[in-house]
Amino acid sequence: MSQIDIQYLFNKSRFPSGWRLLLVILYSPVGVLLVLLRLFVTLQLWLVASLLPDCNPLQTFLSYGISFAFGIIVKFDAESELRDKQSRIIIANNVSVLDHIAIHRATETLIPSLWELPAALSNALGLQEMDMGSKDILIANIKQFLATSTYGIAIQPEFGTTNSKVALLKFNSWPFSIETSVQPVAIKASRPEFVPVHVTSLASTWWTEVFWFMFVPYTIFTLKYLKIRRNSDHEALMREVERDIADALGLKTSSHTISDKTEYERRYRMEMILSNTRSNRSTSNSQVIHSIEIQRMVRQVSEVLPLVPHNVILRDLLKTRNVDVTIANILDGIVTYTPEPNPQTPSSVIPPSGSSNSAKDKIFGTSSFQEKKAKMIQEARERYIKKHGLTNC
Amino acid sequence: MAGSALRRLMAEYKQLTLNPPEGIIAGPINEENFFEWEALITGPEGTCFEGGIFTAKLIFPPDYPLSPPKMQFTCEMFHPNIYADGRVCISILHAPGDDPMGYESSAERWSPVQSVEKILLSVVSMLAEPNDESGANVDAAKMWREDRSEFERIAQKLVRKTLGIP
Numbered sequence: 001m002s003q004i005d006i007q008y009l010f011n012k013s014r015f016p017s018g019w020r021l022l023l024v025i026l027y028s029p030v031g032v033l034l035v036l037l038r039l040f041v042t043l044q045l046w047l048v049a050s051l052l053p054d055c056n057p058l059q060t061f062l063s064y065g066i067s068f069a070f071g072i073i074v075k076f077d078a079e080s081e082l083r084d085k086q087s088r089i090i091i092a093n094n095v096s097v098l099d100h101i102a103i104h105r106a107t108e109t110l111i112p113s114l115w116e117l118p119a120a121l122s123n124a125l126g127l128q129e130m131d132m133g134s135k136d137i138l139i140a141n142i143k144q145f146l147a148t149s150t151y152g153i154a155i156q157p158e159f160g161t162t163n164s165k166v167a168l169l170k171f172n173s174w175p176f177s178i179e180t181s182v183q184p185v186a187i188k189a190s191r192p193e194f195v196p197v198h199v200t201s202l203a204s205t206w207w208t209e210v211f212w213f214m215f216v217p218y219t220i221f222t223l224k225y226l227k228i229r230r231n232s233d234h235e236a237l238m239r240e241v242e243r244d245i246a247d248a249l250g251l252k253t254s255s256h257t258i259s260d261k262t263e264y265e266r267r268y269r270m271e272m273i274l275s276n277t278r279s280n281r282s283t284s285n286s287q288v289i290h291s292i293e294i295q296r297m298v299r300q301v302s303e304v305l306p307l308v309p310h311n312v313i314l315r316d317l318l319k320t321r322n323v324d325v326t327i328a329n330i331l332d333g334i335v336t337y338t339p340e341p342n343p344q345t346p347s348s349v350i351p352p353s354g355s356s357n358s359a360k361d362k363i364f365g366t367s368s369f370q371e372k373k374a375k376m377i378q379e380a381r382e383r384y385i386k387k388h389g390l391t392n393c
Numbered sequence: 394m395a396g397s398a399l400r401r402l403m404a405e406y407k408q409l410t411l412n413p414p415e416g417i418i419a420g421p422i423n424e425e426n427f428f429e430w431e432a433l434i435t436g437p438e439g440t441c442f443e444g445g446i447f448t449a450k451l452i453f454p455p456d457y458p459l460s461p462p463k464m465q466f467t468c469e470m471f472h473p474n475i476y477a478d479g480r481v482c483i484s485i486l487h488a489p490g491d492d493p494m495g496y497e498s499s500a501e502r503w504s505p506v507q508s509v510e511k512i513l514l515s516v517v518s519m520l521a522e523p524n525d526e527s528g529a530n531v532d533a534a535k536m537w538r539e540d541r542s543e544f545e546r547i548a549q550k551l552v553r554k555t556l557g558i559p
Contacts, residue, residue, distance in 0.1 A: 165483040304407045327407055331400075369431075376418055376433055377446050383555040384444045390558065 004254050006169050006264050011163045014201035016211065022280055027195050031215040034071075038214040041069045049121035062124035063105065070098055070213045074105045077186075077224035083107060083227045088146050089177065090154040092185040093245050094161050095170055095221075096199045097209040099187060100154070100224050101125035102221035107185065109154035110145075112138060128153075135174050142178055144377040153178075154185075157238070160258040161200045164188065167254040169261060171242045176234040184226040184241045186248035191216050203265045203272075226247055267325065274321055297323050305330055398457040402427045407508050417513050419451070428453040432464075432513055438522045441545040445552030449481070451509065455492075461486045464512065468555050471547050473523040473534035477548035482529035485515045533557060 015021055045065045052058050067073070090109045100111040104126025113127040122129060128151070130141045142153050157171040176182065182287065189199045195216045200209065213219060226244050231237035246253045294314065300323045301313045308330055316326045316335050329335045384390075406427075407479050409419055416435030421427050430451040436442030448467045454460040464486060466479035485503055528534040536544045553559070 111551070170518050300411055320488050331403060369418070373431075373433055376435075377556065379437060380444060380446045381558065384552070384556055384558065387444070 003253060004256075006256050008166045008262060008291070009162045009169070009254065009256065010201050010202040010261075010264075011200060013267075014198045014204070016196045020196050023194055024197060028215075034217070035211065035214045036150045037071045038071070039067060040080070046118075046121060047070065047126070049118040052120070054120040054123075058120050059124055062120060066101055066124055067105070070101060070210070071216060071218040071220050072098065072101050072105075072213070073220045074102045075220060075222050076106070077222050079224065081225040081227055083225055087179070087183040087228050089175070089179050089182045090152060090185050091182045091241050092154055092187050093164075093249065094154050094156040094158040094198070095164050095187050095189045096161060096213075096219070097310040098213055099156060099221070101330040102126075102223065103154045103185070106221075106223045107152070107154060108153040111154050111156070112142065121208065123151075126154075134167055139155050139174065139178055142356055148181075158258065160261050162261075163198065163200060164249070164251070167256075168242065168246050168249075170253070170255055170257045171238050172188045172258075173238045176237045176241070180232045180237070181228055181230040182237065182241060183228045184244045184248075186224045186226060188222045188224075188249065190220050190222070192218065193304075203269050271322060294318070297321075297326075301326055301330075308337055308393065394528055398453065398455055401458055402453060402555055408508075409510060414510060414514060415519070417510075419509055419513060422450075428455070428457075428546050430462075430509070431467075432509075434513060434517060434520070439518050440470035440521045442520045442552060445555045447520075447555055449479070451512075458505040458507070460511070461507070462512070464516070469551055471533050471544075471551060472520065472530060473525050473537050475533075476529045480529070481516060481519075483512075483515055483519055485512055 015024055015073075023105075045062060045363060049058070049062055085118050090103065092103055100113075103111065104124075110123065110126055110128035112130040112132065113122070114129070114132055115122065115127060117125070117127070128145065130138060130145070145151075146153060155175040155177045157173075159172060160169055160170040162169055177230060186230045191197060191199065197212055197216055199212075199219065219346055226248055229237060229240050229244065231240060242253050243369055297317050298310055298313050301317065302308070304327055305313075311327065313330075314337060316329055320326050320329065326335075330337070402421075406420055409417075411542065416437075417432065419430055421433035424432045431451070432449045433531050434447045434449065436445040436447065447470070450465050450467050451462045452465075453462040464481040464483075468477060468479075470479060476482065483546055485507060486500060523534070523537055525534045525537050533544070536547075
């Protein structure tokens with residue numbers, strides 16, 4: 001597992017840069033019309049699915065309708081293996097928020113979901129409603145489903161998308177504990193060259209992702225079945241399948257999990273908000289406000305890390321403009337410093353240490369916690385005495 | 394494992410320091426050990442515990458936040474959901490409900506999306522509204538049900554004790 005910086009795993013912008021952006025702009029009137037038409041079709045499909053009883057012709061109709069509504073075309077890779085019916089669990093990588101439609105059309109499998117939709121529509125979308133209260137409940141539900149249904153189950157153990165250019169997110173291992181054999185499928189998604197809009201982008205919502213599916217003329221999903229894998233050790237099975245899929249796609253595996261992605265997205269959003277508010281300020285008094293703002297941020301960081309000198313905090317804050325990022329930088333040892341002697345408790349001064357890692361555990365000053373504690377009790381005591389009109393204590 | 398627990402605890406301590414909830418402070422007792430915290434909770438207004446500052450100890454497991462911490466009051470307490478030795482019996486501190494896909498799970502039980510702050514806020518509401526069905530302290534539960542005025546008298550005595558007022 002190579003250490004790839006998490007920022008390379010995602011597209012920050014959905015749009016290309018340079019002259020290719022012009023293509024998207026020129027196409028946009030058509031795109032908007034297409035979105036309106038497709039929204040209308042989606043509404044019709046939903047009505048039809050809610051009103052008519054579930055039957056095979058309806059399923060087929062819905063399936064084609066959905067492919068049109070989201071512009072999804074499914075193809076198989078020329079070197080694809082055959083679908084091996086011995087394994088009823090398909091493991092796939094995650095390239096977009098609508099993978100389930102493509103996977104369902106190609107493989108006759110369903111993906112567990114929380115959505116309550118009319119059964120026919122849900123099946124045509126490739127989803128199967130299941131209780132996901134906990135991992136164990138879900139596994140039990142999947143086992144029960146496999147025992148009673150003709151469909152298989154598909155799981156995407158990344159549980160999140162990437163830009164599919166550098167590496168996969170780290171797989172979750174529980175999907176491999178359901179059965180001892182799984183068939184891996186590698187998925188790629190591409191869009192026409194003349195509307196170069198990326199399939200995913202960082203920190204976007206489900207709705208915007210779907211909007212862009214409807215905006216572009218079509219999205220091609222190319223699936224490639226890989227050889228079935230068997231292993232009774234589910235951790236080992238997970239690693240084998242993860243490597244197979246990564247190799248088939250020409251990607252690397254990474255140690256970043258879906259929660260790392262969520263955390264990174266949160267941080268990214270915060271930076272965006274901060275840079276927006278900054279650019280909105282008028283330039284004339286921005287200098288004054290700016291320095292007050294920075295001073296306030298320095299104080300905030302200093303409250304958490306009292307032993308870090310102010311000038312070190314200030315220098316990093318001028319770069320990051322973000323309290324959280326600066327605290328993380330100091331904790332991670334990206335910013336090195338010599339601890340400041342603490343004026344309140346000279347006896348517990350920590351000798352300056354060159355290594356920032358050893359300093360990491362010591363920079364949270366607890367003296368300020370003890371002070372806060374004493375202050376809190378003292379204030380509560382005074383309040384109580386005042387309230388109850390006590391004089392003799 | 395302990396590394397990620399440590400990072401998480403540091404992040405939570407940071408959060409609690411930057412945005413402390415009303416009437417609550419919490420942090421590591423000793424900077425050498427981030428897995429033992431002390432928390433101070435102000436008794437909620439309009440209840441018999443009003444005005445008291447109650448101290449408690451939080452012990453975090455090495456696989457935090459997968460497993461919940463343990464919480465024990467270090468001051469004297471008399472409450473239906475607190476054992477005589479100070480241990481707190483409350484649903485948020487129980488049974489990790491593992492959540493496979495990051496969707497919302499039962500908000501009442503412990504899961505990694507909970508936090509020290511949520512625990513402490515739950516304890517505040519527990520002080521305000523005891524749950525007399527889970528009787529960690531049977532005597533307190535009985536008294537809460539049957540002799541509320543005596544319960545309130547004992548609670549007031551404890552409040553004064555925490556403030557060092559005779």
